Amino acid sequence: MSLVVRRALPADVERLAEVHVRCWQEAYQGMLSDGFLAAQGPETRLPLWRHLLEAAEPAEAWVACYDGTVVGFAGIRRAPDGGSSHPFGAPSSGDLELWGLYLLASHQGLGLGRRLLEAALGDSPASLWVAAENGRAIGFYRHFGFAPDGAADVIPDWENLREIRMVRPRHAPPLL
Numbered sequence: 193m194s195l196v197v198r199r200a201l202p203a204d205v206e207r208l209a210e211v212h213v214r215c216w217q218e219a220y221q222g223m224l225s226d227g228f229l230a231a232q233g234p235e236t237r238l239p240l241w242r243h244l245l246e247a248a249e250p251a252e253a254w255v256a257c258y259d260g261t262v263v264g265f266a267g268i269r270r271a272p273d274g275g276s277s278h279p280f281g282a283p284s285s286g287d288l289e290l291w292g293l294y295l296l297a298s299h300q301g302l303g304l305g306r307r308l309l310e311a312a313l314g315d316s317p318a319s320l321w322v323a324a325e326n327g328r329a330i331g332f333y334r335h336f337g338f339a340p341d342g343a344a345d346v347i348p349d350w351e352n353l354r355e356i357r358m359v360r361p362r363h364a365p366p367l368l
Contacts, residue, residue: 193258193259194257194258194259194260195256195257195258195302195303195304195307196256196257196260197254197255197256197257197304197307197308197311198254198255198257199253199254199255200244200245200250200251200253200254200255200265200267201245202245202246202250204241204245204255204262205238205241205242205245205246206234206238206241207261207262208237208241208245208255208262208265209234209235209236209237209238209240209241210234211262211263211264211265211294211296212234212237212240212241212265212292212294213232213233213234213236213237214296215264215294215295215296216229216232216294217229217230217232218296218297219294219323219326219329220323220326220353222325223323223325223326223353224350224351224353225351228350228351244267251267251269252267252268252269252312253265253266253267253268254266254267254308254311254312256295256299256304256305256307256308258299258302258304263295263296263298263299263304264293264294264295264296264299264304264305264308265292265293265294265308266290266292266293266294266308266309266311266312267290267291267292267293267312268288268289268290268291268312268313268318269288269289269291270287270288270289271287271288271289271319287316287317287318288313288316288317288318288319289318289319289320290309290312290313290318290319290320291320293305293308293309293312293320295308305332306336309336313360316360317359317360317361317362318338318359318360319341319357319358319359319360320333320338320357320358320359321345321355321356321357321358322355322356322358323353323354323355324344324354324355324356325354330356330358333358334358336360337360337361338358338359338360339358339359339360340356340357340358341357341358341359342357343356343357344356344357345357
C-alpha cells in the first residue's frame with residue numbers, strides 16, 4: 193500500500209473531476225437531495241479542473257494517491273487583503289483560504305486528510321467554508337486549530353445549503 197500526497201498536475205484533471213463528484217455525493221448525502229447529487233457528474237467539474245490546472249499559472253492544489261490512484265484533493269487560494277474570496281462576499285479572515293479538501297470515504301482514516309491539509313496550509317493562518325451540518329468535517333478542522341468565527345452563509349445553487357466559516361488564526365510566537 194502506497195500513500196502519497198503531491199502537487200496536482202494537468203494529467204490529473206479527469207480523475208480529479210471524478211473524485212470531486214464522488215466525494216460530493218458522499219459528503220453531502222442527507223444534506224442535499226438525492227436528485228441534486230445524482231445530477232452531478234464528472235462533466236460538471238471537468239471545466240473547473242481544466243481551468244485550475246491547465247492555466248499558465250496553475251492553482252495551488254494537491255492530490256492524495258493510494259497506490260498511484262487519486263483518491264482526494266485539497267486546494268487553496270490567496271485571500272485578497274481586506275477583500276473577499278467567498279463567492280457571496282463574506283470577508284476573509286486569513287491569508288489563505290482552503291477552498292476544498294475532499295477524500296473518498298473509502299480512504300478516510302488513513303491519514304491522507306491530515307497530509308493534504310498539511311501540504312496545502314502547513315501551519316499558516318487560514319479560513320474555510322464548511323457545510324453547517326457536516327459534523328465530521330467540522331470536527332476534523334477543529335482538530336487542526338480551526339474554529340467557527342460566527343460568519344454563515346447559504347448557497348442558493350446548492351439547494352440553500354447552509355455553511356459556516358472556520359478560521360485558524362496566526363499562532364503566537366513560541367515562548368522562549
